[in-house]
Amino acid sequence: MSAVRGAAAVLAFFSLARAAAAAELPGGHVLLRDAVSDDGRIVAAFAPPPDERCWLVRLFERDRGRWSPVAEAPGPERPRTGECAPVVGVLAGDGRTVAVYAPWQARLVVFEREGRIMRESGRIELPGRMGKPFPPTGQTLAVARDGTAVLVGAPHHDCVLAVPEDACGVAHLFARAGREWKAELRVPRPADSRATDRFARTLALSGNGKVAIVGGPGSWERAGRLWVYERAPDGAWDLVSTLDSPDPRDLEFGGEVAIDDTGEIVAVGAEQKVLIFRRRGDDWPLAAALDGDEPALGTFGGAVALSGTGTLLVVGAPRSACPEEAMGVRCGAVRLFSLRRGVSGLSVAKAGGLEPVAWAAMADFGWRVATDASGRLVAVQGKLAHLFER
Numbered sequence: 001m002s003a004v005r006g007a008a009a010v011l012a013f014f015s016l017a018r019a020a021a022a023a024e025l026p027g028g029h030v031l032l033r034d035a036v037s038d039d040g041r042i043v044a045a046f047a048p049p050p051d052e053r054c055w056l057v058r059l060f061e062r063d064r065g066r067w068s069p070v071a072e073a074p075g076p077e078r079p080r081t082g083e084c085a086p087v088v089g090v091l092a093g094d095g096r097t098v099a100v101y102a103p104w105q106a107r108l109v110v111f112e113r114e115g116r117i118m119r120e121s122g123r124i125e126l127p128g129r130m131g132k133p134f135p136p137t138g139q140t141l142a143v144a145r146d147g148t149a150v151l152v153g154a155p156h157h158d159c160v161l162a163v164p165e166d167a168c169g170v171a172h173l174f175a176r177a178g179r180e181w182k183a184e185l186r187v188p189r190p191a192d193s194r195a196t197d198r199f200a201r202t203l204a205l206s207g208n209g210k211v212a213i214v215g216g217p218g219s220w221e222r223a224g225r226l227w228v229y230e231r232a233p234d235g236a237w238d239l240v241s242t243l244d245s246p247d248p249r250d251l252e253f254g255g256e257v258a259i260d261d262t263g264e265i266v267a268v269g270a271e272q273k274v275l276i277f278r279r280r281g282d283d284w285p286l287a288a289a290l291d292g293d294e295p296a297l298g299t300f301g302g303a304v305a306l307s308g309t310g311t312l313l314v315v316g317a318p319r320s321a322c323p324e325e326a327m328g329v330r331c332g333a334v335r336l337f338s339l340r341r342g343v344s345g346l347s348v349a350k351a352g353g354l355e356p357v358a359w360a361a362m363a364d365f366g367w368r369v370a371t372d373a374s375g376r377l378v379a380v381q382g383k384l385a386h387l388f389e390r
Contacts, residue, residue, distance in 0.1 A: 031044070036379050109122070149205065171212075200216065201216035213266065225242055301315060307374060331356075354380055
């Protein structure tokens with residue numbers, strides 16, 4: 001089966017190769033969902049927290065090929081019960097702004113780097129009613145390139161009774177005005193959505209902050225769906241398009257989504273594939289479909305990242321089989337694809353693969369991926385956080 005399908009897509013094969021250089025962050029560090037600054041000089045990760053804190057965000061900076069910690073932001077004190085709520089974190093393209101979201105507590109904290117210190121610059125309490133106590137994990141936080149807007153998903157809020165499951169989900173866009181964060185957009189579950197869409201479990205925000213995508217993976221043998229919103233010249237937000245899988249039973253469609261800086265290219269993780277949509281007017285038709293054509297690849301599309309320029313796509317397949325020289329299962333894999341816009345369509349070419357410094361069973365290499373604006377630095381999470389310079 002071809003790795004790329006569609007009349008608008010062309011595939012050229014390249015041999016898989018290691019990146020020019022690879023580095024590892026210290027053990028225990030876990031990359032933020034958006035972890036790399038636009039210029040590729042800053043990488044953000046959750047560090048092993050001190051005993052008295054729930055989490056710790058640490059920034060690393062590249063200087064002459066070395067990655068060194070330069071700033072950190074400690075989370076709240078650990079409660080007496082000892083149980084800390086899971087959080088989601090993102091780094092803005094400016095490399096200075098970090099947002100950390102605790103879905104269980106419906107609270108968002110924003111930090112700004114000042115020298116070697118990360119100072120809290122804003123705190124947002126999500127409005128609305130929490131309909132379920134345990135929100136599903138997912139891609140529920142995104143930030144604009146300059147850190148002045150954040151898109152937050154609450155897939156467990158504003159629930160109504162429905163069959164086969166309660167219909168829940170709402171998303172909020174907040175914009176910074178000086179030292180304050182103000183609600184700019186509330187995105188309720190669309191009228192044409194289904195209870196199984198898991199609305200607001202998946203979202204993305206273009207780097208320029210003008211295109212927002214909200215949706216989620218499906219369930220009950222129905223594919224997920226993504227809704228595309230755009231800021232109009234008068235500042236209002238309009239629903240302009242929906243993104244759907246060609247397979248109506250693609251339960252994984254919408255589990256991961258990535259968007260370029262201008263909102264023209266959108267990559268969506270699906271069932272053992274990645275679907276690429278390219279804007280045409282007010283619509284984003286399907287431009288290409290990549291599938292894991294290598295038998296050993298498992299959960300291809302389990303993680304996706306797109307450079308700000310829209311020219312490099314990074315795809316994680318974290319449950320891929322281990323190579324022959326390694327023992328065990330779920331070593332993981334990462335594949336790179338180069339994208340080129342043309343008048344007649346979008347051409348896609350395999351641009352190589354990435355390997356960890358050392359293979360390890362159950363490492364799930366590629367369960368999180370990120371890249372900078374140009375696609376020169378790629379960050380990959382497995383048991384360790386790897387940084388590849390192309």
